[in-house]
Amino acid sequence: RILELKNGKIIKDFPKNEFFTHSNISAKLRLSATLLEIKKSDILVVLTLLLNQDIIKITLSEEEFLKAYQDVKIGDTLLLSIKAFNPIIVGKLDK
Numbered sequence: 001r002i003l004e005l006k007n008g009k010i011i012k013d014f015p016k017n018e019f020f021t022h023s024n025i026s027a028k029l030r031l032s033a034t035l036l037e038i039k040k041s042d043i044l045v046v047l048t049l050l051l052n053q054d055i056i057k058i059t060l061s062e063e064e065f066l067k068a069y070q071d072v073k074i075g076d077t078l079l080l081s082i083k084a085f086n087p088i089i090v091g092k093l094d095k
Contacts, residue, residue: 001013001014001015002014002015029081029082030079030080030081030082031051031079031080031082032077032078032079032080033049033050033051033056033077033078033080034049034050034075034076034077034078035047035048035049035072035073035074035075035076035077035078036048036049036050036055036074037074038072038074040062043061043062044059044060044061044062045059045060045061045062045065045069046058046059047059047060047069047072047078049078049080051080058080
């Protein structure tokens with residue numbers, strides 16, 4: 001539970017997951033990433049994103065891109081939602 005205080009008084013009481021997500025999106029995993037590149041091909045649009053230290057690519061149909069995301073620009077921070085998520089541990093990184 002997270003309490004928001006103002007002038008020494010509790011003004012909001014949040015469950016942890018609600019406070020840190022700032023979203024009502026139902027998903028197993030939510031991440032934010034910075035948009036690095038928008039590349040259009042025949043019928044797809046490929047978004048290249050920086051997620052922490054990793055580069056990932058997301059493909060959208062041209063129709064979906066134009067309908068919902070045509071106003072995004074390089075440098076924007078995008079919220080990613082992953083619903084079908086089944087992680088496995090593949091190793092440990094040395095520090």
